[in-house]
Amino acid sequence: ALEPELLLLEPDRQNLDKAVGYPGRIVEAALEMLVQPSKIVHNALEDVREPLLVTAVTPNQRARSRHRELGVILNPTIEEAWSTVTPPDYTGLPPRKAAFRFTGLQALEGSSVQFRVRSNRPLGSGTLTTHFGEGDAQRLKLRPAPDGEPNEAIATFTATDSGRVVFDLRDVGGRAAETEPASSITVTRDLAPQVSFLSPMEDSFVVAEFAFDVVVQSSDDYGLRKVRLFTGINGEYDDPVEIEFEGVGERRHKLSEAISLLALAANPGDIVTFYAEAIDNCPDPNVSRTKM
Numbered sequence: 086a087l088e089p090e091l092l093l094l095e096p097d098r099q100n101l102d103k104a105v106g107y108p109g110r111i112v113e114a115a116l117e118m119l120v121q122p123s124k125i126v127h128n129a130l131e132d133v134r135e136p137l138l139v140t141a142v143t144p145n146q147r148a149r150s151r152h153r154e155l156g157v158i159l160n161p162t163i164e165e166a167w168s169t170v171t172p173p174d175y176t177g178l179p180p181r182k183a184a185f186r187f188t189g190l191q192a193l194e195g196s197s198v199q200f201r202v203r204s205n206r207p208l209g210s211g212t213l214t215t216h217f218g219e220g221d222a223q224r225l226k227l228r229p230a231p232d233g234e235p236n237e238a239i240a241t242f243t244a245t246d247s248g249r250v251v252f253d254l255r256d257v258g259g260r261a262a263e264t265e266p267a268s269s270i271t272v273t274r275d276l277a278p279q280v281s282f283l284s285p286m287e288d289s290f291v292v293a294e295f296a297f298d299v300v301v302q303s304s305d306d307y308g309l310r311k312v313r314l315f316t317g318i319n320g321e322y323d324d325p326v327e328i329e330f331e332g333v334g335e336r337r338h339k340l341s342e343a344i345s346l347l348a349l350a351a352n353p354g355d356i357v358t359f360y361a362e363a364i365d366n367c368p369d370p371n372v373s374r375t376k377m
Contacts, residue, residue, distance in 0.1 A: 136154070136155060136156055136157055137154075137155040137157075138152050138153070138154055138155075139152070139153040139154075139155055140152050140153070158260075159205060159206055160206075160256075160260055160261070160262055160263050161204045161205065161206040161208065161254045161255065161256040161260060161261070161262045162204060162205055162206075162254075162262055162263070163202045163203070163204060163252070163254060163262070163266060164203050164204060164205055165184070165202070165203040166184070166185040166186075166187070166200065166201065166202045166203070167182060167183065167184055167185055167200070167201045167202075168182070168183060168185040168190055168198065168199070168200055168201075169181070169182045169198075169199045169201070170182075170190070170192045170196050170197070170198055170244075171196060171197040171198075171199075172192075172193050172195075172196050173193065173195040173196060173368075175307070175308070175333065175366050175367065175368060176193065176307045176308070176333065177307075177308065177332070177333035178307075185200065185268075187266050187267070187268040188268065189268060189269045189270075189271065190268060190269070190270050190271070191270075191271045191272075191273060192244040192270065192271075192272055192273070193244070193272070193273050193274075193275065193307075194244060194245065194246075194272050194273065194274055194275065195243065195244065195245075195368075196243070196244045197241060197242075197243055197244075198241065198242055198243070198244050198270070199239060199240070199241040200213065200227075200239065200240050200241075200250070200252075201237060201238070201239045202227070202237065202238055202239075202252065202254065203234075203236060203237045204236050204237070204238070204254060204256070205236070206236060206256040206257070206260075207235040207236050207256060207257045208228065208229055208235065208236055208237070208238045208254065208255065208256055208257065209228065209255045209256055209257045209258070209259060210226060210227070210228040210255060211226075211227040211228065211238060211252070211253045211254045211255040211261075212224045212225065212226065212227055212253045213225045213226075213227045213240035213242075213250055213251070213252055213253070214250065214251045214253065215242060215248060215249075215250050215270075216248045216249050216250075216251070217245060217246040217247065217248035217270070217272075218245075218246040218247075218248060220246075223242075225240045225241075225242055226240060227239070227240040227252065227253070227254070228240075235257075238254070244270065244272045245272065246272055247269075247270060247271050247272045248269070248270055249267055249268065249269050249270060250267065250268055250270055251265050251266075251267045252265060252266045252267070253265055275306065275307055275365065275367045275371065276305075276306050276371070277365065277371035277372070277373045278303055278304060278305035278309060278363040278364070278365045278371060278372075278373045279303065279304050279305070279363070279373060280301065280302070280303040280312070280361050280362060280363035280373050280374070280375055281301070281302055281303075281375060282299070282300065282301060282302075282359070282361065282375055283300040283301070283302050283339070284297075284298055284299065284300040285297060285298075285299065291346065293346045293347060293351070293353075294347065295345075296343045296344060296345040296348075297343070297344055298341055298342070298343055298344070299314060299316075299341070299342050299343075299344050299359055300339060300340070300341045301314055301339070301340040301341075301361040301375075302337075302338075302339050302340075303337070303338050303339075303340070303361070303363035303373075304336060304337045304338070304363075305334075305336055305363065305365040305366075305371075306336070306365075307333075307336070307365065307366065307367070308330070308333045308334035308335065308336055308365065308366040309330055309334045309335050309336070309338055309363060309364070309365060309366065310329065310330060310334055310364045310365055310366040310370060311327060311328065311329050311330070311363070311364040312327070312328045312338055312340050312361065312362075312363050312364075313325040313326065313327045313328075313361060313362050313363075313364075314326040314327075314340060314342055314359065314361050315359065315360050315361070315362075316344065316349065316357070316358075316359055317357070317358045317359075318349060318350075318351055318355050318356070318357055318358075319355055319356055320356075320358075326340070326342050328340055330366075333366065334365075334366045340361070358377045359377065360374060360375050360376065360377045361374070361375045362374040362375070
């Protein structure tokens with residue numbers, strides 16, 4: 086609030102009319118002026134958003150102060166903000182853009198995270214400070230894009246660990262915002278795939294002359310790369326039956342293979358064992374295996 090103090094010409098009066106106007110016009114505003122023992126009166130002008138011309142007058146208009154010009158300096162503030170999370174290419178997921186409320190953000194490890202903020206002022210070069218894990222804080226440039234709006238600034242980083250981000254906004258004159266908004270960032274990990282046998286059941290009995298189906302079910306949160314079925318006799322395993330997926334890969338798959346004990350050359354008393362493994366499409370692949 087602005088508090089201009091003017092000499093009281095008629096100190097016995099408890100109230101003055103204050104005429105507050107913009108250049109070229111006057112807006113009447115009746116405000117109580119408080120009288121101090123030093124014969125100084127004052128009041129507060131609140132929510133000032135534009136330059137003002139202020140004059141104090143007595144109710145009978147016989148006394149008038151000189152004009153007081155009040156200039157306005159605007160601090161930059163964030164009026165709107167957006168986040169764009171672009172998952173890693175191997176997921177095949179599209180970018181996710183949404184309004185950002187500074188209440189937290191979630192992103193898969195390796196995602197590109199971009200913040201874009203819109204201010205009430207043309208912006209200069211601010212900073213986005215990231216605090217991730219136990220490492221030192223990183224300071225990124227938060228400034229308008231060369232082909233963007235002058236009152237919008239962007240900053241981009243790769244999500245590697247959970248932590249928090251702090252926004253330091255600066256206008257073209259270097260004036261800082263009164264507050265530094267902050268938000269938490271939660272980084273999720275690519276989980277290992279799940280794999281299990283649907284058939285046969287554990288410790289099953291089969292007839293040597295008949296083929297039976299071995300069915301493997303597998304799934305992954307972002308996509309499978311390979312599913313393998315291993316068959317062994319008395320602990321010795323041949324090359325596996327392998328299914329490999331191109332591109333992003335399926336998220337769920339069921340592998341079914343007909344097995345004949347005669348084709349395996351299994352003899353009475355031999356122990357036939359199976360196990361399966363699933364590998365996901367993460368650049369640093371996760372592998373899961375079943376029990377034998």
